[in-house]
Amino acid sequence: MSAVPPPPFRVRIGVRSYEMDVNGHVNHAVYHQYGEHARMEHFRAAGLSQHALGAHGLTIVLLSTTVHFRAELRAGDELEIDSVIDFSERKPFTMSHRIVRVAAGDGTRTDDLSAEVQCTLGVLDTTTRRLAGGPYGRLRAAASDPSLLGPGPRDALLGRPSD
Template sequence: MSNRNFELQFSVRDYELDTQGVVNNSVYQNYLEHARHEFLKSVGINFNKLHENGTDAVVHKIELVYKKPLMGDDRFVVRTHAEKSGNVRFVFYQNIYRIPDDELILKGVVTAVFMENGRPIRPPKEVVSALQ
């Protein structure tokens, strides 16, 4: 289990709202992906360099539970941590909380696998050590 926790703050932008004036459901995946990439950078993992070296981290499964909506001009934080799962997977636990009341907005679980030439592989050693 990883003891690394990461937080990234955002603000809702007007163009992310749907007809009802709340953040469109698909936008939350963008928030989570950006937070995952920034999390990886913060522990020294360069997503692009992994690819250049022939290894790709790809999303295998996403589970999202929407608790409350975000609205225009809301500020929020994505809290992320990762855990190794089995031989080839990492699971990213990502929750979104509204600022300043810390209200839970979304619970996300994103499972990623590492691939080389289209086949699952064990995560590179530098990834495992960076996330432990």
């Protein structure tokens, strides 16, 4: 029997007027900020605040990020940003986000995929200033709610829950 993957972690935000570019839609760089917000909220919900990570001599670093734009966003739109973590046996791990407009600025309900954000991250050992091996295990040990990290690399491959 294969494990059912956990649902994506989700946050909601509203598009603010100061995030607009000269064309009247969200500036391209702001999509990266939306992804960052979802990542930080996901880690915070798992109990991985900077303070909690620091107590374990760790921090999380962003190694790369890519945004694929699908539909424009405008001031007043309401967004839902999900986040899914994928661990492998390697030091880097990935986090994916879908930015979905759930309501237009006029209140009309929508379900428009606006962007997809792909990030590569690592767990940095703050003493050695090097990426730490076994990021899933290290984050799981520091988390107060490790279930929000999703399955570990071997668990995902074997189709079993990580808890």
